[in-house]
Amino acid sequence: MTKVISIINQKGGVGKTTSTINLGCALANQGQKILLIDLDPQGNASTGLGIEPSTRLKTIYEFLLNPELDPSAFITNSKIDNLDIITANVDLSGLETEVAENNKRAFFLKEIISKINEKNQYNQILIDCPPSLSLLTIMALVASNTVIIPLQTEFFALEGVSQLIKTIERVKQNLNKSLDIQGVILTMYDKRNKLCSQVESEARRYFDDKVYKSVIPRNVRISEAPSHGMPVIKYDRNCTGTLAYEELAKEVLQQYKSGVAA
Numbered sequence: 001m002t003k004v005i006s007i008i009n010q011k012g013g014v015g016k017t018t019s020t021i022n023l024g025c026a027l028a029n030q031g032q033k034i035l036l037i038d039l040d041p042q043g044n045a046s047t048g049l050g051i052e053p054s055t056r057l058k059t060i061y062e063f064l065l066n067p068e069l070d071p072s073a074f075i076t077n078s079k080i081d082n083l084d085i086i087t088a089n090v091d092l093s094g095l096e097t098e099v100a101e102n103n104k105r106a107f108f109l110k111e112i113i114s115k116i117n118e119k120n121q122y123n124q125i126l127i128d129c130p131p132s133l134s135l136l137t138i139m140a141l142v143a144s145n146t147v148i149i150p151l152q153t154e155f156f157a158l159e160g161v162s163q164l165i166k167t168i169e170r171v172k173q174n175l176n177k178s179l180d181i182q183g184v185i186l187t188m189y190d191k192r193n194k195l196c197s198q199v200e201s202e203a204r205r206y207f208d209d210k211v212y213k214s215v216i217p218r219n220v221r222i223s224e225a226p227s228h229g230m231p232v233i234k235y236d237r238n239c240t241g242t243l244a245y246e247e248l249a250k251e252v253l254q255q256y257k258s259g260v261a262a
């Protein structure tokens with residue numbers, strides 16, 4: 001069965017998009033069939049995979065408004081084997097007001113994902129969430145089996161986390177009973193910075209064994225890769241960022257094997 005995972009944190013700049021692209025690519029490299037859904041009007045996941053705004057003709061925005069259409073019209077092959085994407089652009093920022101009157105709006109994404117899954121062609125669908133707890137994020141939570149939370153290992157890393165957890169709990173109670181936190185990724189870790197290890201301890205205390213052992217280092221190759229339209233794994237095969245995301249992908253797959261993640 002296809003696993004649907006939201007990569008979520010209402011803070012911007014914590015590594016959601018970077019983790020969606022690179023975890024997705026690492027899983028694809030390990031033989032998993034992956035679909036990324038760019039659910040952020042900024043469209044960074046689409047850009048990061050080298051899909052320029054002018055070539056994004058059929059985006060998630062149109063799909064959400066026209067769920068009866070054939071999913072294949074919205075799915076773009078990335079240049080990476082086993083990795084497809086549904087792109088986004090700024091149009092998506094208008095969705096919330098346009099569907100405000102529709103009382104089924106929280107289920108729109110779930111509906112189209114069910115349609116995609118009729119073909120049973122993906123092992124995982126990763127949703128790159130916007131930096132907010134707005135309708136788009138609620139849609140993602142309703143459509144997901146689990147969430148993965150990237151935390152930037154910086155001062156204030158855990159600020160806002162309780163609000164995020166509350167939102168997840170609320171969706172779980174009312175709209176998606178089986179929703180679960182699959183894991184927490186520590187991102188932009190700098191071992192020379194004492195603060196990072198303090199934040200790591202704090203996060204491991206708060207989330208316990210939900211925090212992945214693979215920590216993503218601050219690595220300039222990771223930040224350069226999107227401007228070349230590539231995941232870091234393609235951009236620099238051997239850098240520390242690539243190796244960390246590959247280890248992370250192994251851990252995620254192991255969660256399914258051992259039954260830790262549904």
Ligand SMILES: Nc1ncnc2c1ncn2[C@@H]1O[C@H](COP(=O)(O)OP(=O)(O)O)[C@@H](O)[C@H]1O
Pocket residue numbers: 011012013014015016017018019044131187188189216217218219220222223224226241
């Ligand atoms: N491990 C890392 N090392 C260096 N730069 C990173 C790393 N992870 C993310 N970045 C950079 O930090 C910025 C924010 O990351 P991004 O993934 O876009 O965050 P979000 O999607 O949560 O807003 C981007 O410029 C990205 O390239």
Ligand SMILES: [Mg+2]
Pocket residue numbers: 016017018040044129
């Ligand atoms: Mg982002």
